Amino acid sequence: MREKLLRLPKVIDATGYSKSRIYALIKEGAFPAPLKLGDRAVGWRESEIEAWIASRQPSMKNASLSATAESRTAQ
Template identity: 55%
Template structure:
């Protein structure tokens, strides 16, 4: 199997930057980083020397987990 075939079979995952994460979650920058330290929030991926991004699907999954917790309390 060629490298191209392997790559084309993978699902594309969108990376989003902090302003979009804040918009989607409604959380502050400080709270996001506090929760990352506490292993409560998905960790970002380093995309450059001074830049990070999050996998959008991981953020959506995190939101879905919070929604499910409403019914488990």
């Protein structure tokens, strides 16, 4: 089975990040690098984007739980 490649608009939709934020994260080594498809075209492996999103979810849940606990404490 072939790996599906996502173009930038799909990566933006999947992550919720802007183009500039995605490329800044790539530069920091914190986001999967794209594959060069041609002179002016790149794509990302769908599995790498899905794995990156999945790796972010536990920390997002912890941040959400912390905020909820803090708001309850403040009441």
